[in-house]
Amino acid sequence: MKKRVAIIGGGIAGLATAAILAADGHNVALFEKKNEVGGRAGSLSSGGFRFDTGPSWYLMPETFDHFFNLFGSSAGEELDLKVLDPAYRVFSEGEDSGATVLDIARDTEQNIATFEEVEEGAGAELRRYLDSSRDSYDLALKHFLYTNFTNPKNFLKKDIITGLNKLLPLLTQSLETFVGRKFKDNRLRQILGYPAVFLGSSPDLTPSLYHLMSALDLTGGVMYPQGGFVTLIDAVERRAVEAGAVITTGATVTKVLTEADGGFGKQARATGIVWQDRDDVEHRHEADIVVGAGDLHHLETKILPKELRTYPQKYWDKRTSGPGAVIVLLGVKGELPQMPHHSLFFSKDWHENFVAIREGRMPSPASAYVCKPSETDPSVAPEGHENLFILIPVPAAPAIGRGGPDGTGDSAVERIADEVIEQMADWAEIPDLADRIVVRHTLGPGDFAEDLFAWRGGMLGPAHTLRQSAMFRGTNQSRKVDGLYYAGSSTIPGIGLPMCLISAELVAKRLRGDTSSSPLEPLER
Known part of the structure; x- marks a missing residue:
């Protein structure tokens, strides 16, 4: 009716x-x-730059394609999608100063080889890990995502019952524990644990079932829609x-x-x-x-x-709320070949990062995610310039404040923005980064609370x-x-x-x- x-x-x-x-x-x-x-x-334009102010990872392509299929179309018809290679670069804080760098490629076998170079035996372990993550991802798509959980008979399917011996441990142990039992190198653990952040959580609180996310970013599944x-x-x-x-x-x-x-x-x-x-x-x-x-x-x-x-x-x-965020939008003069489209900057003690956020403290040094869409999309920046989107997880607390243009945001927002820009310059070896900034705009938890009515100013939602x-x-x-x-x-x-x-x-x-x-x-x- x-x-x-x-x-x-x-x-x-x-x-x-x-x-x-x-x-x-x-x-x-x-x-x-x-x-x-x-x-x-959202979107923000300033000084000839156009910034996405929110999501920037195009993952789970099947779901987008399915949505457009409902209307007789497809994601390929609606969007100009580019596959990223490398999928992303990881800058990990070193023991003394600077950072070590690892690339996650489009090619799965190349990623397996990279893991093996870092830690003996980690290549074969990653292959098994990705097999498990793909199985979990397929199971989730088939039985747990497109359901309102109103019909118990849906969970009496043969593949669910026969998989309970694997499924239950994935629900009852954390992603941090699951990964830690398989890999020793801190950088590899961070690569496999970071998807928890995009789920509004942390590896120690996220069920290991979510290792299914690695079936996407480590196997050629990271894309970008041209135009943002x-x-x-x-x-x-x-x-x-x-x-x-x-x-x-x-x-x-x-x-x-x-x-x-x-x-x-x-x-x-x-x-x-x-x-x-x-x-x-x-x-x-x-x-x-x-x-x-x-x-x-x-x-x-x-x-x-x-x-x-x-x-x-x-x-x-x-x-439990997901984290808040300070977002820093930068227009930078000149090229930044040190960073591809996606980069992750991981502090060595990132467990302390998560503890700080949960306890309401600003992390320092902070881990951060950086998107440089101008690597792929010339429409987002003037010729000869780069577009940077920096996301810094912080406590979900509107009192941290709001951002603004040209350093006019609240002090806590601008302070952590300055710290992370300096950190990026050091770790990615771009010593003149701050001097080359021609456009700067920040957003803070106060903006999420005011503009989106977001619970506790969180950037994502409940963890x-x-x-x-x-x-x-x-x-x-x-x-x-x-x-x-x-x-x-x-x-x-x-x-x-x-x-x-x-x-x-x-x-x-x-x-x-x-x-x-x-x-x-x-x-x-």
Whole structure:
């Protein structure tokens, strides 16, 4: 039956939800607080440079291709994808000063050879590790990502039952322990453990099941869409609009409207939303279905009445946030051949990095991730210049402050930005890096909290610890309000662009009554 749907939030999850539900025949309206869609996958232009301000790793390509397949297209048709080689470079803090450098290549065999050069026997061990990670990745895609966990029979499949002896240990030991039992060299451990950061966690808290991520970045799976990640957002938005969704930007949703006659044993049912435009004029929009595709903490604790909250504040008080971040956007004069498209700068004692972040301290020296998209994409920087995106994990604490242009951000934000720029210059042997900066803009946890309503100013969402993964992550349907659903990184299946695309599909499966663990078939057009 055709429904009136109101979607809160125009990040990739909200846009994808709008596209699928509109294609299903529903009357869809999406409301986005900012003046442009994209959410965390934002964009900033300054001085002839264009910066992605959020996601910059294109992994899990099957999920993007599947999403566009739903509309009779493909990722290859929608995006100009380039495979990166090397996939990334790792700068590891040395014993005295400077850093050692390792490249992770596009070719799996080359990576196996690199591991063997660093540590005898590590090449063969990596081959076994990648076989295991591929098996886990395939199992997750088949059974654990495209499901709302509403049908127990889905988990009685033969390959799940026969694999329990391998699956259970992967759930009950940390990624740090799992990797540490197989590799001794600290650099190799860091390469295999760092995906935990992109899951909003740390290797010592992330279940080792997530070693499945290595099936992607160590086997030729790192790509980049020419034009940046805004082209991905544009493609998903285009699908939503073509399907009939209406998108309103500059629209801050302030309330979910309900009536106290909920069905299915619920206390109320959703009847629409209240939103404010750029001039603070209030509007009402009636709807049968409301989808919160922004920050779940904000929706549940700020714009729902207390008595109708599935996830009240006491729930969040017991949960673990992913880290915050200081993001540094630099336009640099001249070339920087020392760094490829992706670089990782790992401090020697990175366990202390994670402990510091959990305890609310700024890490020093900090580990950092650097993207140089101008290596691959000439459109993001003027000729003869480089574009750098630097991400520094810090505590999820808005009090750390906001960033700004040309060093005008809050002191803690600018201080760690200066430290990491100096550290990069030292480790990558670019002594004049600071002198060559012509554009600088920073973002801090305060920006995430203010601009995205992000819980605790986190850059990603709730961390992927055991009790916050898969069926333990939390339902994507309100337990108290009939017709209220959730999409995005706060809910299942989790953090990252691919997961957010899947979360949109899971909402559609809820509305269809589809309890399978399989992806949707292509939509009728």
